[in-house]
Amino acid sequence: MGNKPKRYLLVLGILLVGLIATCLISIMIGPVFIHPLLIIKIWAYKLSGGLIQPIWSNIQETIVVDIRTPRVILSMLVGMGLSIAGAAMQGLFRNPMAEPYILGMSSGAAVGAALAIVLGAGNVFGELSIPAMAFIGATTTIFVVYNIARTDGRVPTETLLLAGIAVGFFLHAVVSFLKIIASHETLRDVVLWLMGSFALSTWADVRMVILPILLGIGVLYFLCRELNALQFGEETALHLGIEVETVKRILLIASALVTAVAVSVSGIIGFVGLIIPHVVRLIIGHGHHILLPASALSGGIFLVLCDTLARIVTQPSEVPIGIITAAIGAPYFVYLLRRRKKAISWW
Amino acid sequence: MLQVKNISASYQQRPVLEGISFQVEDGEFLGIIGPNGAGKTTLLKIMTGVKSPLTGEVMLDGKKMSSLCRKEIAMIMAVVPQSSFIPPLFTVEDVVLMGRYPHQKSRFVTTEEDIKAVEEAMQKTNTSNFRQRPVNELSGGERQEVIIARALAQEPKILLLDEPTASLDIKHQMRILGLVRTLVKENGITAIMVIHDLNLAARFCDRLILLHNQKIYAQGVIKEVLTSQNLKEAYEVETMVEYNDFIGALQVVVK
Numbered sequence A: 001m002g003n004k005p006k007r008y009l010l011v012l013g014i015l016l017v018g019l020i021a022t023c024l025i026s027i028m029i030g031p032v033f034i035h036p037l038l039i040i041k042i043w044a045y046k047l048s049g050g051l052i053q054p055i056w057s058n059i060q061e062t063i064v065v066d067i068r069t070p071r072v073i074l075s076m077l078v079g080m081g082l083s084i085a086g087a088a089m090q091g092l093f094r095n096p097m098a099e100p101y102i103l104g105m106s107s108g109a110a111v112g113a114a115l116a117i118v119l120g121a122g123n124v125f126g127e128l129s130i131p132a133m134a135f136i137g138a139t140t141t142i143f144v145v146y147n148i149a150r151t152d153g154r155v156p157t158e159t160l161l162l163a164g165i166a167v168g169f170f171l172h173a174v175v176s177f178l179k180i181i182a183s184h185e186t187l188r189d190v191v192l193w194l195m196g197s198f199a200l201s202t203w204a205d206v207r208m209v210i211l212p213i214l215l216g217i218g219v220l221y222f223l224c225r226e227l228n229a230l231q232f233g234e235e236t237a238l239h240l241g242i243e244v245e246t247v248k249r250i251l252l253i254a255s256a257l258v259t260a261v262a263v264s265v266s267g268i269i270g271f272v273g274l275i276i277p278h279v280v281r282l283i284i285g286h287g288h289h290i291l292l293p294a295s296a297l298s299g300g301i302f303l304v305l306c307d308t309l310a311r312i313v314t315q316p317s318e319v320p321i322g323i324i325t326a327a328i329g330a331p332y333f334v335y336l337l338r339r340r341k342k343a344i345s346w347w
Numbered sequence B: 001m002l003q004v005k006n007i008s009a010s011y012q013q014r015p016v017l018e019g020i021s022f023q024v025e026d027g028e029f030l031g032i033i034g035p036n037g038a039g040k041t042t043l044l045k046i047m048t049g050v051k052s053p054l055t056g057e058v059m060l061d062g063k064k065m066s067s068l069c070r071k072e073i074a075m076i077m078a079v080v081p082q083s084s085f086i087p088p089l090f091t092v093e094d095v096v097l098m099g100r101y102p103h104q105k106s107r108f109v110t111t112e113e114d115i116k117a118v119e120e121a122m123q124k125t126n127t128s129n130f131r132q133r134p135v136n137e138l139s140g141g142e143r144q145e146v147i148i149a150r151a152l153a154q155e156p157k158i159l160l161l162d163e164p165t166a167s168l169d170i171k172h173q174m175r176i177l178g179l180v181r182t183l184v185k186e187n188g189i190t191a192i193m194v195i196h197d198l199n200l201a202a203r204f205c206d207r208l209i210l211l212h213n214q215k216i217y218a219q220g221v222i223k224e225v226l227t228s229q230n231l232k233e234a235y236e237v238e239t240m241v242e243y244n245d246f247i248g249a250l251q252v253v254v255k
């Protein structure tokens, strides 16, 4: 009510412009600098089917079209997905510490990927065996966790979090075991995958993740009113006319889908789903109708920036992006914790 | 009209309610009393469909509650729980607007009708003065009024309240029960309230149900239920019940 919608549209507009600008800057930067106008021209040329006279080298075109753009788009989508899934899970569990990782989903993805790398599992998926196995691992995990936590047809939040942590520990042990039996090369691959990277992003990756991630984001945003009501407790939500169990299930599935798909192309990137919703809550607002879209856009900006840093700080080699997000995210998280220490129950 | 038919309930095989049957007419204010652990909250949870009974049925306007979806129930019935958890930063207006959930057809649009209902609910509960304040920063009494406003925004036919006055001062106790009484008498709402304070129950309710030993120990108009004998049996205390001219109602004095 009041003038809030206008303010929200303004905020989202600013974030969208920021996201586009960040993407453009990220495509500019690298061993070969490319002028932003040139980027726009190359894309105009590509998209219009050659209406503009090309005045650039093939190398420049390849760098923009085949190397940097898919990488930027992929990191943007993953950042959006991880952030909105984190925001939704924190809302669902009414716990600021909840995020896809705590529910064991990323460990599930890691087991799937490690099985693929070390034992060659999932050969039927061909080149996609690692992401496909990661996806299967993450989705299986969330359903196992969900069903362990289920009692009398309901899923109490405390049980769900505990089940997630317990299953996560178990899966972690499985990954450790796979590392021990891995050969030298496959061990290196596993370790690199676990740290996460966009170094080898292709348009095929983008095509694979874009639909599920956008679908998941859409579903989560669609449920923003239910998430708001759930903040008052499940019983109140029931009294207001919400089919709480159904809504919870849909929220879980959508978050699992988004996270699993994100993790399956980028490896494990921590802190994004935790930090971004926190910052958005502090700066922009609590209501999920603004929190969810603002988290998605901010998460996109954040991960594109992190990936740009990952590319340039130790040029010509790369830093795994998981290290960058942890280096930025962990101190910020500690800062948040200390600031909120007096009132841990601030939720 | 709400009918409770032969309800039994248990927690982990331990029976809490047995063969509870009663009926509440439109425009009636029913009080549910009984000692701690008698099963009042459990009964309320069954009446709101939050807990399913072991046997029996709750009927809303002649329809089985178990056959209605949450939205249909919420359009008929609103609940003021005993203590609601209030997350930070939701303003009074936000919270009251949530009561419109079951009526809203579009998820992203607030209609004129919604705004009208919200304004009216805030007016009735005296909460429009602090509409922009975060609810978690209000006092217990003010919060309770906001939660009642949210329930009114649902435009329910039946209002269920679980110890709505438990943490309120005498002024707010009178104000909130007076408000419920007005809603019942002027707007034809049916109210069902769990309450410990027998004197307040005697003053505001039309009829009482006394729960004891998993059963309805007594039910009827105030003077039929609030007798020294019933109270001694259910609460194990000696009482004197007499008509008080000053308040114009029965009054229970505990020895």
Ligand SMILES: Nc1ncnc2c1ncn2[C@@H]1O[C@H](COP(=O)(O)OP(=O)(O)OP(=O)(O)O)[C@@H](O)[C@H]1O
Pocket (backbone or CB within 6 Å): B011, B012, B016, B034, B035, B036, B037, B038, B039, B040, B041, B042, B043
């Ligand atoms: N979730 C639960 N699990 C197991 N037993 C329960 C549960 N909730 C209530 N009980 C038991 O059921 C009985 C009835 O509880 P209920 O809360 O309905 O009582 P009440 O009449 O509302 O009491 P009070 O006046 O203290 O609020 C009590 O003996 C209580 O211990």
Ligand SMILES: [Mg+2]
Pocket (backbone or CB within 6 Å): B040, B041, B042
């Ligand atoms: Mg109770």
